[in-house]
Amino acid sequence: MTTEILTATALKKYFVVGRTGWRDRQAVTVKAVDGISFTMYEGETLGLVGESGSGKSTVAYTTIGMYRPTSGSLKFRGQELFQNGGQRPMSLRKAIQIVFQDPGSSLNPRRNIKQILELPLQIHQPGKNRLEQIVHLLEVVDLPPEYMYKYPHMLSGGEKQIVAIARALATNPSLIILDEPTSALDVSVQAKTINLLLRLQKEFNLSYLFITHDLSLMRNVASRVAIMYLGKICEVAETAGFFQNPLHPYTQMLLSSIPVVSVEEEALKPKKVLSTGEIPSPVNIPSGCSFRTRCPFAMDLCSKIDPVMVDTGKGHSVRCHLVSQPAAA
Amino acid sequence: MAGSPVTGFSPAAPLLDVKNLQVHFAVYGGRLRVLDGVNFSMRSGERVGLVGETGCGKTTMMKAILRVLPTPPAKIPAGEILFKGRDILKMRDHELRAVRGRGISMIFQDPTAALNPVFSIGEQVEAVIRYSTSPGKASSREETHQRAITALQEVALADPERLLRSYPIQLSGGMRQRVCIGMALSTRPEILIADEPGTSLDVTIQDQVLRLLRKLVEEKDTSVILITHTLGIVRETTDRVYVMYAGNIVESAPTARLFSQPLHPYTQGLISTVPRLTGGGIVSGIPGRIPDYLNPPSGCRFHPRCSQMMEICRTTKPPAFKMGDGHEVACFLYKDEAK
Ligand SMILES: Nc1ncnc2c1ncn2[C@@H]1O[C@H](COP(=O)(O)OP(=O)(O)OP(=O)(O)O)[C@@H](O)[C@H]1O
Ligand SMILES: Nc1ncnc2c1ncn2[C@@H]1O[C@H](COP(=O)(O)OP(=O)(O)OP(=O)(O)O)[C@@H](O)[C@H]1O
Ligand code: SF4
Ligand SMILES: [Mg+2]
Ligand SMILES: [Mg+2]
Numbered sequence: 001m002t003t004e005i006l007t008a009t010a011l012k013k014y015f016v017v018g019r020t021g022w023r024d025r026q027a028v029t030v031k032a033v034d035g036i037s038f039t040m041y042e043g044e045t046l047g048l049v050g051e052s053g054s055g056k057s058t059v060a061y062t063t064i065g066m067y068r069p070t071s072g073s074l075k076f077r078g079q080e081l082f083q084n085g086g087q088r089p090m091s092l093r094k095a096i097q098i099v100f101q102d103p104g105s106s107l108n109p110r111r112n113i114k115q116i117l118e119l120p121l122q123i124h125q126p127g128k129n130r131l132e133q134i135v136h137l138l139e140v141v142d143l144p145p146e147y148m149y150k151y152p153h154m155l156s157g158g159e160k161q162i163v164a165i166a167r168a169l170a171t172n173p174s175l176i177i178l179d180e181p182t183s184a185l186d187v188s189v190q191a192k193t194i195n196l197l198l199r200l201q202k203e204f205n206l207s208y209l210f211i212t213h214d215l216s217l218m219r220n221v222a223s224r225v226a227i228m229y230l231g232k233i234c235e236v237a238e239t240a241g242f243f244q245n246p247l248h249p250y251t252q253m254l255l256s257s258i259p260v261v262s263v264e265e266e267a268l269k270p271k272k273v274l275s276t277g278e279i280p281s282p283v284n285i286p287s288g289c290s291f292r293t294r295c296p297f298a299m300d301l302c303s304k305i306d307p308v309m310v311d312t313g314k315g316h317s318v319r320c321h322l323v324s325q326p327a328a329a
Numbered sequence: 330m331a332g333s334p335v336t337g338f339s340p341a342a343p344l345l346d347v348k349n350l351q352v353h354f355a356v357y358g359g360r361l362r363v364l365d366g367v368n369f370s371m372r373s374g375e376r377v378g379l380v381g382e383t384g385c386g387k388t389t390m391m392k393a394i395l396r397v398l399p400t401p402p403a404k405i406p407a408g409e410i411l412f413k414g415r416d417i418l419k420m421r422d423h424e425l426r427a428v429r430g431r432g433i434s435m436i437f438q439d440p441t442a443a444l445n446p447v448f449s450i451g452e453q454v455e456a457v458i459r460y461s462t463s464p465g466k467a468s469s470r471e472e473t474h475q476r477a478i479t480a481l482q483e484v485a486l487a488d489p490e491r492l493l494r495s496y497p498i499q500l501s502g503g504m505r506q507r508v509c510i511g512m513a514l515s516t517r518p519e520i521l522i523a524d525e526p527g528t529s530l531d532v533t534i535q536d537q538v539l540r541l542l543r544k545l546v547e548e549k550d551t552s553v554i555l556i557t558h559t560l561g562i563v564r565e566t567t568d569r570v571y572v573m574y575a576g577n578i579v580e581s582a583p584t585a586r587l588f589s590q591p592l593h594p595y596t597q598g599l600i601s602t603v604p605r606l607t608g609g610g611i612v613s614g615i616p617g618r619i620p621d622y623l624n625p626p627s628g629c630r631f632h633p634r635c636s637q638m639m640e641i642c643r644t645t646k647p648p649a650f651k652m653g654d655g656h657e658v659a660c661f662l663y664k665d666e667a668k
Contacts, residue, residue, distance in 0.1 A: 052531055156618060158618075187603055239608075240608075259559055265607050275537050278504070
């Protein structure tokens with residue numbers, strides 16, 4: 001039951017975004033993903049949380065093959081996804097699908113829904129009765145069949161996102177990357193979309209890599225959570241344990257900053273670790289632990305040495321000197 | 330009365346009193362009847378939240394208050410917007426200028442769009458300050474510059490001299506949002522309208538921005554209208570909440586009361602769909618979607634989506650029933666309990 005579906009080991013993706021000065025011409029590099037390791041299991045939802053620019057989408061785009069990693073390994077069911085230069089085999093491209101954040105721009109405005117869904121069906125399941133398949137896909141996501149003839153601009157934001165989900169399902173994938181699938185939607189439309197995703201997951205035994213910056217949403221959909229800060233994962237844990245006992249100072253700051261709607265939730269927030277400071281520029285990441293410039297507990301050691309990930313048991317890992325070098329504190 | 334601030338205005342009266350406001354938009358094929366007789370009022374020093382789903386008319390109402398709706402296509406067939414007892418809809422240009430400058434100030438939904446990329450931060454902040462200074466009392470360049478520096482210092486931005494010379498793209502999202510707040514407060518407005526402030530930011534930075542906003546409005550006793558989709562922010566920042574559905578105010582109550590005892594079926598649905606930090610899954614939400622404004626539903630505009638709909642809801646528009654303790658709800662379920 002705990003078969004690995006996606007395994008990242010020391011995965012890095014750097015972007016060269018410019019050059020310094022006129023003389024020295026040093027490359028300016030954004031370390032968008034800077035050596036992350038994680039494992040996803042069949043049928044689970046792994047939540048990937050982090051502030052804007054922390055590298056979540058870069059992880060997503062690398063997984064679907066839009067970017068080649070700078071170094072490190074990424075395996076799908078034990079098979080390396082980036083074998084020396086070659087194109088990814090069709091079977092792998094079918095198996096891993098993505099739903100993007102912005103439902104508007106990911107659908108071609110000049111094609112109707114039928115044409116949008118036909119394309120992946122043609123590539124991945126040639127030969128069968130196309131119309132029947134499209135009607136079936138729409139049924140699976142609870143859209144009436146007459147939606148086939150609508151164009152994206154005639155749909156609401158939520159409906160567009162549901163079409164994007166249907167398009168991802170067309171190839172019969174086993175892993176779907178959901179890159180902030182509901183952050184552009186209203187809470188009530190979000191609720192409908194999330195419930196659809198959860199039903200589909202059960203029905204087709206899908207694994208989800210669920211990217212969001214909404215921890216309250218994460219609490220309700222993910223089995224495990226990984227927190228990213230400036231290109232690195234700083235904490236991974238099972239969802240329940242994570243919310244009960246957040247260990248990394250950044251995670252505590254995140255949790256204490258969430259606005260909530262009830263007194264019960266208020267009680268669950270860690271005692272105020274007040275958020276201070278600006279998020280550093282990704283081209284100029286602080287030495288040692290990259291969180292130290294905002295961390296209320298930073299010690300001497302933190303500016304010198306980047307902490308390593310330590311397992312604290314029960315699948316709860318954290319990257320912080322307070323945990324790995326408590327004596328220094 | 331040469332446009333002087335209103336004399337004889339009683340502090341007990343509402344600072345802003347919107348009465349039966351209707352806003353329509355002329356479009357191809359007819360008229361979008363968006364705001365359908367909105368009533369909204371706030372006292373001096375109050376922090377009021379306005380919530381409701383996308384397209385319900387929140388921004389339209391604020392634009393009507395500031396009188397910045399484009400006419401045409403917008404049309405205001407009925408209603409009054411009383412600011413300190415005077416109807417903004419009937420004001421002449423110089424009075425309007427005073428209201429926009431020192432009366433009511435707005436932080437717009439998207440800080441990137443609110444700041445013009447081709448002008449320096451300094452040029453933009455100083456322009457706002459100059460615009461708000463009453464004609465005749467024109468301040469010197471030096472004075473304007475000093476006030477701009479103060480404005481940035483107040484929002485905890487370090488090195489304001491350098492920032493004033495920078496351009497918007499050189500600032501982070503959190504810094505840009507703070508510049509917008511500083512700019513809006515630099516005119517010392519009596520009412521600050523904040524449309525989704527900071528919600529495009531990381532929660533930790535958003536929390537910083539909101540804490541700052543709360544501190545500043547408290548210090549200056551500014552009245553605030555806060556618009557956001559994040560109900561948690563409303564709960565933590567406001568004294569009273571208005572809930573809008575399809576161009577109508579359907580409920581209003583003191584904030585704590587609205588979250589603990591929501592009465593309108595729409596409000597109940599809205600609050601129940603918010604994902605909870607305590608877990609428990611996601612409630613399926615309100616079925617259907619906001620109606621078409623070309624042909625809005627008769628009676629209660631919410632009736633096609635309401636699980637407790639009765640016959641009368643189809644035919645008659647519910648008035649706001651007073652439920653005591655400042656709680657009002659426009660729903661026939663409460664017709665007999667109303668005080
Ligand atoms: N193609 C690219 N070229 C150069 N820099 C890039 C590119 N893609 C991403 N980056 C940079 O890498 C960093 C990580 O970006 P990424 O989009 O992965 O963040 P994210 O966590 O998805 O943020 P958000 O929550 O805003 O979507 C950012 O600093 C971004 O500017
Ligand atoms: N200039 C316009 N012409 C035509 N229709 C308009 C115009 N401005 C607004 N509307 C319509 O009025 C309705 C209310 O829009 P408004 O922007 O006030 O909603 P909102 O509550 O602020 O939504 P959001 O939460 O998405 O910001 C929408 O249906 C919108 O399409
Ligand atoms: S390693 Fe140090 S700076 Fe980093 S989070 Fe832990 S205590 Fe803070
Ligand atoms: Mg992203
Ligand atoms: Mg709006």
